[in-house]
Amino acid sequence: MIVAMPRVLFKQLLKALSFCFFLTISFTAFSAIRLPNIIGSNMVLQQKSETAIWGWSNPSEKIYITTSWNNQKDSVVADGNAKWKLNLKTPEAGGPYTITLKGENSIVLDNIMIGEVWVCSGQSNMEWSSLQKLQQIIDEMPNSQNNNIRLFHVAKTTSPYPQDYVEGSWKVSGPDALKGFSAVAYFFAKELQQKLNVPVAVINTSWGGTPAETWTPAEKVNSSDVLAKSAAMQKTVPWWPVTPGYAYNSMIYPLLNLSIAGAIWYQGEGNTVMPFTYGQLFAEMIQSWRAAWKKDFPFYYVQIAPFNYGNNNVGNLIREQQAKVLNLPKTGMVVISDLVNDVKNIHPTNKKDVALRLANYALAETYGKSLTSYKSPMFKRMDITGNKVNLYFDNAANGFKLNAGKAATEFYLAGPDKVFVPAVIKIEKDRLVASSPEVKNPVAVRFSFSNGGMSNIFSKEGLPVAPFRTDDWVVDTSKVK
Structure with missing residues (x-):
């Protein structure tokens, strides 16, 4: 005899069976092999x-x-x-x-x-893309299809703890893939791919406005009284993280299992709040990345461009700090003081030449290509003869030239009174000679040592002389009046 099952009991049994079926399906789904987005087709x-x-x-x-x-x-x-x-x-x-x-x-x-993989990081000048109406990359997009260039854009995210996963996907270079992708990273990849004739990948992990602290492991910042104090001076804003380690945990740490060729970096504007400590912070960041990757990979970076900041001298102090980091092995700095057409715009529109200078550094230093010139002249030493100062430089074996005007600009001379006045510059084969009728006993020289300083003096090969000063006097960082 068949006994009819009460309706309520039947519904309960049906729910139980459905739940078991759901668990089976869920278990199967969640037990499947799963990969992080950074491991995928097109990589x-x-x-x-x-x-x-x-x-x-x-x-x-x-x-x-x-x-x-x-x-x-x-x-x-x-x-x-x-x-x-x-x-x-x-x-x-x-x-x-x-x-x-x-x-x-x-x-x-x-x-x-299989080819060369580079990490591209920093703040907005690295991030800048077609979304900001950057004409250079808009003009490039119709001709950007290239199966040997691959792009990965890391989505902006933060975390107080190291993460295993990033949002993003590998794309083959082309008009659609290039929408919103870093112009500097793309042009860097294109130049390497053409010169090396191998596949090149660039991973863009950048965020406009971010200070270097957030790209550095928190323990490295917090274990230093100097760096912790500097980090505390960063003001919280609605648009980007400032907390030490937060971008590192979520936008660098998930990449660490990948083998990479090196990194390029364009950042510094976000640290003008406390420029004196940037060199220590930046060096700590580079070394912590290398330690985490277990590889002393090359690290090439952009010296920030001239810009009229609201406080005196903060930009030139950051540039000075950036130059000091060249003491680390396998680092290189490109100078871009000539690639700016408006010192009131913190985002210079010429990103292609920035990328080409970074690529030339990599081609010469990482890949051993013979290039006639890829380093800007850097101040080496000086000596004083009477009322004249002889200035000697690295990376200027063939001498100097002026790109415009009849006299070199942005050179200043001071005596023991520490009052700087414009200097007259004479170009010699192996040096520059600075003098001024107002300074009888010169003791110090400054060159392009101002927020928006842009000079007209270059190496014979066409690279701008890097800003410098020969003194270590106190510098005014008060608000511009």
Whole structure:
């Protein structure tokens, strides 16, 4: 005899069965192999290196990974935290390749290239793109299709703790991919790709306005009384993070398993609130990145452009601090004081030449290409003969030239009274000679040592002389009247 089941009991049984089915489906979905976005189709892996593939799955799940460049099958077992990581050895540049992952599910990553991978970071001048109506990149977009250039844009996010995941996806260079992507990063990649003839990837992880503290591990900032005090002077704003480590945790840390060729950096304007400590902070940031990546990779950066800040001398003090960081090995600084057409605009529109100067540094220093000139003349030493000061420079073997005008500008001379007056400059083959009828006993020289200083003197090869001063006197940083 069949007994009819009460309607209420039937509904309860149906709910229970539905819930069990949901759990089964959910368990299957969440136990599948999962990858971070930085590992995906269209990516570039650093050539001739050991780089990682990593992700999540069921704890203790065995995952088989096959790479088509050598048809080798490797395996890895997820740990108790459902995480796994496998290091792969990459060949010389080439592609496209596939990477196949098999466990309880399968994933095939395709259109993978092997080549050069660069991290591009900083604030708005690195971030600037077509979204800001930057004409150079808008003009470039119709001609930007290139399977050997790959772009990854890291979405803006913060965290008080290190993260494993970033928002973003790998894209093949082209008009759509280039919308909103860093102009400096793209032009840098394009020049490297053309000169090296290998695939090049650039990972843009930048955020306008951010101070260097937020790109530096918090413990590195907070363990230094000087840096902690400087960080405390950053004012909280609605548009970007200022807390030490917050951008590092969420926009740098998730990239650390990737092998990279190096990094480029365009930042400094966000630290004019306390410029005197920037050199220490910047050096700490670079060294902490290298330690985290376990590699002393090259780090090339842009000296901030001339701009009329609201406080006296804060811009030139940042530039001075940036130059001091060249004491770190495998660093390089490009000077862009000539690439500005409006010192009232903190975002110079010429991003292409900035990128080309960074690329030339990488081509010469990282890739050993023979370039006639890629470094700006840098002040080396001086000596005094009577009322004249002889100024000697590195990176000026062929001498100097004026790009406009009959006299070099932005040179100032002072005697023991510390009063600076405009200097007359005579160009000699191996030096510059500074003098002034107003200074009988000169003791100090300053060049382009002002917020908006732009000079007309260059190396014979056309690179601007880097700003400098020979004194260490107290500098006024009060508000501009």
